[in-house]
Amino acid sequence: MSDIPACPICHMEHTYPDGELYICPDCGHEWLRVAAAQVEAEQIVRDVNGNVLKSGDSVTVIKDLKVKGASIPLKQGTMIRNIRLIDGDVEHIEGHSDKIKDLVLKVCFLKKA
Structure with missing residues (x-):
């Protein structure tokens, strides 16, 4: 069995590697060869x-x-x-305090309660 994944769009198994990309000749979709687990690990906040x-x-906020x-x-x-976590952004979160609504905060000023 080949270690080349099937196309995530059309699910055909005719994909092939081309440099940094996988290419599907059936639907023309191209995607990076980076493993899904590696991408997911990078998205940890x-x-x-x-x-x-x-x-x-x-x-909890750690400083004024x-x-x-x-x-x-x-x-x-x-x-x-x-x-709420922001998709694709590991440095910011969204939330509300009792007095201020709709905050976007940097995680370097926060600690888990």
Whole structure:
């Protein structure tokens, strides 16, 4: 059995490698030869202590942060509940605090609660 994967679009097995790409001659789809597990490993979001963050987790702010568009800062120790991960971005999360809604925060200022 060949280690070349089938096309993810048309699922035909006639794919072939070409440099950094796999190519499907049936539908013309091209994709990178990077393994799916490697891509998934790169998308892991971690807090300041190295803990893995997932959507729905709660995090705590580790230092006072000025928030653009808000008159009050986000104080150290503020809890951000029910966070959402941003697709393709391992450096930011979305969430709400009790006083400020619709925040996008850098994970280097957060620790998992």
